[in-house]
Amino acid sequence: MKLATIKNGHRDGRLAIVSRDLTKAVYAGTIVDTMIEALENWHQVETPLRNRYALLNKGCLNEAFDFDPIKAMAPLPRCYQFVDASAFLNHGNIMEQAYNLDVKKEQTIPILVQRQSDDFLGARDDYTFPSEADNADFEGEFAVIVDDMPMGIGTEEAENHIKLVLTLNDMSMRTHLFRELQMGFGFINAKPATAFSPVAVTPDELGDAWHNGRVCLNMDVTHNGVRFGNPNGREMDFSFGQILSHLAYNRNLKAGAIIGSGTVSNTNWKEVGSACLAERRALELIEYGECRTEFLKYGDRLTFDVKGTDGRSVFGSIEHTMMPS
Amino acid sequence: MKLATIKNGHRDGRLAIVSRDLTKAVYAGTIVDTMIEALENWHQVETPLRNRYALLNKGCLNEAFDFDPIKAMAPLPRCYQFVDASAFLNHGNIMEQAYNLDVKKEQTIPILVQRQSDDFLGARDDYTFPSEADNADFEGEFAVIVDDMPMGIGTEEAENHIKLVLTLNDMSMRTHLFRELQMGFGFINAKPATAFSPVAVTPDELGDAWHNGRVCLNMDVTHNGVRFGNPNGREMDFSFGQILSHLAYNRNLKAGAIIGSGTVSNTNWKEVGSACLAERRALELIEYGECRTEFLKYGDRLTFDVKGTDGRSVFGSIEHTMMPS
Numbered sequence A, B: 001m002k003l004a005t006i007k008n009g010h011r012d013g014r015l016a017i018v019s020r021d022l023t024k025a026v027y028a029g030t031i032v033d034t035m036i037e038a039l040e041n042w043h044q045v046e047t048p049l050r051n052r053y054a055l056l057n058k059g060c061l062n063e064a065f066d067f068d069p070i071k072a073m074a075p076l077p078r079c080y081q082f083v084d085a086s087a088f089l090n091h092g093n094i095m096e097q098a099y100n101l102d103v104k105k106e107q108t109i110p111i112l113v114q115r116q117s118d119d120f121l122g123a124r125d126d127y128t129f130p131s132e133a134d135n136a137d138f139e140g141e142f143a144v145i146v147d148d149m150p151m152g153i154g155t156e157e158a159e160n161h162i163k164l165v166l167t168l169n170d171m172s173m174r175t176h177l178f179r180e181l182q183m184g185f186g187f188i189n190a191k192p193a194t195a196f197s198p199v200a201v202t203p204d205e206l207g208d209a210w211h212n213g214r215v216c217l218n219m220d221v222t223h224n225g226v227r228f229g230n231p232n233g234r235e236m237d238f239s240f241g242q243i244l245s246h247l248a249y250n251r252n253l254k255a256g257a258i259i260g261s262g263t264v265s266n267t268n269w270k271e272v273g274s275a276c277l278a279e280r281r282a283l284e285l286i287e288y289g290e291c292r293t294e295f296l297k298y299g300d301r302l303t304f305d306v307k308g309t310d311g312r313s314v315f316g317s318i319e320h321t322m323m324p325s
Helices: A035-040 A042-057 A089-099 A155-160 A174-183 A203-209 A240-247 A277-288 B035-040 B042-057 B089-099 B155-160 B174-183 B203-209 B240-247 B277-288
Strands: A002-006 A014-018 A024-027 A082-085 A112-115 A127-129 A140-146 A162-169 A220-223 A226-229 A258-260 A301-305 A318-324 B002-006 B014-018 B024-027 B082-085 B112-115 B127-129 B140-146 B162-169 B220-223 B226-229 B258-260 B301-305 B318-324
Touching: A002 A024, A002 A035, A014 A035, A014 A042, A024 A042, A035 A042, A082 A240, A089 A277, A112 A240, A112 B112, A155 A162, A155 A240, A162 A203, A162 A240, A162 A301, A162 A318, A240 A258, B002 B024, B002 B035, B014 B035, B014 B042, B024 B042, B035 B042, B082 B240, B089 B277, B112 B240, B155 B162, B155 B240, B162 B203, B162 B240, B162 B301, B162 B318, B240 B258
Parallel strands: A082 A258, A127 A318, B082 B258, B127 B318
Antiparallel strands: A002 A014, A014 A024, A082 A112, A140 A162, A140 A258, A220 A226, A220 A301, A301 A318, B002 B014, B014 B024, B082 B112, B140 B162, B140 B258, B220 B226, B220 B301, B301 B318
C-alpha cells in the first residue's frame, strides 16, 4: 500500500491512497482523515485502507484523481519524534579518514541523532536557508515510520512495528555541523528542516528488497541534472530493528515516530558514488589532497529517487531547488 | 492565566483553566479542546480563555471543580519540538572542573540539545526506568512554550512568542550520558522521558519575577523529603529570547515548541545547593576528592516547586517516585 498526504491548508494535510504506479490517488475518505491518525489506529484502519488501495489499482474508484507530487506534503508533515541514525559506517569511516576525526563510537551501538519534527517539507517544496556560507549539503536516506512501541522492545519485535518506509533528504549545514560536533551535544543549526518523498509505502511493497530490516535498493541522486550517485541500502551496518531496539531501551516510542538510516554509503564508492557532497569531498581529499566539489548554491536542483526491482519509482522522487530564505 | 491538561484517555487530554491559587479548575469548554490547539490559535483563544480565568478566580463558575494535580498530564502531553538548553554556565563550569572535561563551547552560543517530545509525563506520574545501574539523576529546570515563530527571528521579537512558562524535571541517565557525550551526537539513552509541572502559566502571572526573558524565582528541590537545593533562575546566562533566536536561525518553530533552561545552577551554591545530583557530586569531588551522594534508587521521591513573590506555588509541584519499568 502507498500513502501520501495532500496539501489542504491544514497542518496535517489530508490522507490519500496512491496507486502502485504513482499515477492515481484517492482520499482515504471515511476511513481516516490524516496520516498521524492512521498510524495511531493502524490495526483498525489498515485493512479498510488496503481494500481501497486494491480497488484504486484496479481502476474501480470513480473518485480517483491524478496524483501530483507537487500537491503532496511530507507523508507525515509533522510528528512527535524523529531520530536520524548514521547506520552506514562506511560514510563515517570515510569522513574520519579524510578529516582525522576521532569519533568514540562503539561497534555495537548505532549513532543516533535526535531531530526536530515540527516542520517537514514536501518532496517538491523549495528548500530555503539563510546563507550559502552555511555550506549546505544534502544526504539521501531511507526512513521508516512506526506505530506505538513499548519501552524495552527487542529487535525482531521492533521490526514488526515498522508500518511505512520512505526516503528523505537530510539537509545539513556543514559550517555549523563541524562546530556543533565539537561541542558534543548534537545538531541544532547544522540540521534544519528535512524533506521527504511524496509517498510512504508499507514494507510489502518492496518485495524481496525489504530484507533484514533494510531497504536493499539504490538511492539515485542527481545534482543539477547530473548523476551524483546510486549507493544501495543493503550495506546498512545496523538494521532498522536494531536501531529501534536501541532507541527504545528506556523510552516508549509513540505512533508516527520516524527513524532515518543516515546517508546511504557503499564501500564500492568508486562505482556507485555517494549520496552527499561531504562524502565526495572527503573522498577527493583522500585521493587528490583537496576538495574539488563545492557545497550547494542557491538555484541548485536535487533529485532523489529509488527504483523497485520492476524499474519503477517506489516512493516518487524528491525534486527540489535551493533558495534564499 | 494558568492552564493544565486533564487526563481523559486521549493522547492530548483535555484543556482546563486553573485558578491562580491552584485549588479550582474548569474545562476550557467551547473555546478550545486541547492545549496544542490553543497554542496553534492563540490569538483567537487567548481573550476568551482569560475572561473565563477571571470568572474562575472570582468563584463565578458553577462548573468549576477541585483541581487535582494527580489527574493532570503534562500541560502539553506531547508536542512537535522540544529543545533543552544548558543556559546556566555555572553548572557546566562545575562539571568541567570536576571531571576535567574540555567542552568546546562558545560564550555567545548557548548549548542546545534536541529532545524527543512524544511521551511527556505528568507531574505526579511514577517515573520508570529499566536499571538503577543507569545512574538516574534529576535536573530541575524552567521552560517556555511558544506559538508559531518564523525562521530568522530576533531576540526581542522571539520573546513575544513565549506564551507559557512551566517547570520540568529533565531526568538524565548519567551512565549513558558520559558515553553519548563522548560520541558527540547528542543524547539518546541518556535522556528518556521528561516530566512537567501540572500547570503552565502566562508570563504575566510571574509579575516582576519574569525579567529579561528569565524566571527570577527559586527552584525548590527535595529528595526523599529532604531539602536538596533552591537555586534561582535569574542567573541564566542566556535569556529564553536569545535561545529561541539562535534556534530559529535557519528553522521555523511551530506552535507548541518547548524550550528548557537547563538545570538551574547558581554561583553561591554553598548557600543554595543544586538542582541535580551530578552537580552536587561534582562539588563533592572538587571539595572532598570523592563523590558522596549516590544516584537515584527505586522508591526515591522527588519534588520540584517554585514559589511566587507571594509565597505561593506558581506552577504546582512535580512530585514523583522512581520505579522499575
